[in-house]
Every structure is written in structure tokens, then in C-alpha cells.
Amino acid sequence: MNVATQKEASFMSFNRNIPGWERTVRAALGIGLLAVVWIVPLTGLVSWIVGLSGGAMIASAMMGFCPACAVAGRRLPGSP
Numbered sequence: 001m002n003v004a005t006q007k008e009a010s011f012m013s014f015n016r017n018i019p020g021w022e023r024t025v026r027a028a029l030g031i032g033l034l035a036v037v038w039i040v041p042l043t044g045l046v047s048w049i050v051g052l053s054g055g056a057m058i059a060s061a062m063m064g065f066c067p068a069c070a071v072a073g074r075r076l077p078g079s080p
Contacts, residue, residue: 016064017074023061030057 018026033054037047060066066074 014065017069018064018066023064026057026061030054
């Protein structure tokens with residue numbers, strides 16, 4: 001791998017900043033929010049906000065990375 005590819009690879013990677021227990025909680029809450037969209041008769045913008053919030057929580061739980069936590073400087077203990 002050449003130098004440019006190494007720099008690009010390090011730029012595209014991220015360090016996990018969410019512990020395992022929080023990933024589980026985020027996934028459960030995300031599934032709950034998506035269930036609310038289908039069960040509760042929400043309409044319009046509220047439905048979109050709740051659905052997208054649930055999807056974002058599930059995505060961050062799957063990746064183990066939260067961009068907002070990274071901006072706040074949150075890191076897992078022992079991470080670089």
C-alpha cells in the first residue's frame with residue numbers, strides 16, 4: 001500500500017466510541033422508535049423525525065460510533 005492509500009485509509013476509518021451496553025440500549029430504543037412509527041398513528045413531519053431518529057440509533061449501535069459523541073471528545077477507555 002502506498003503512502004496516499006494509507007492516508008486515505010486512516011482518514012476513512014473511525015474508532016468506536018460507544019461501549020457494548022450502550023450499543024444494546026441504542027439498538028433497543030431504535031427498534032422501539034421504529035415500532036412507534038407503525039403502531040401509533042403519527043403523520044407528517046413527526047412521523048419522519050421519529051422514524052429517522054430510530055434508524056440513526058440503530059445505525060450508530062451497529063457501527064459502535066456516534067458522530068455527536070466524537071465531536072464531544074468521548075472515547076472508550078483504552079482507545080488511542
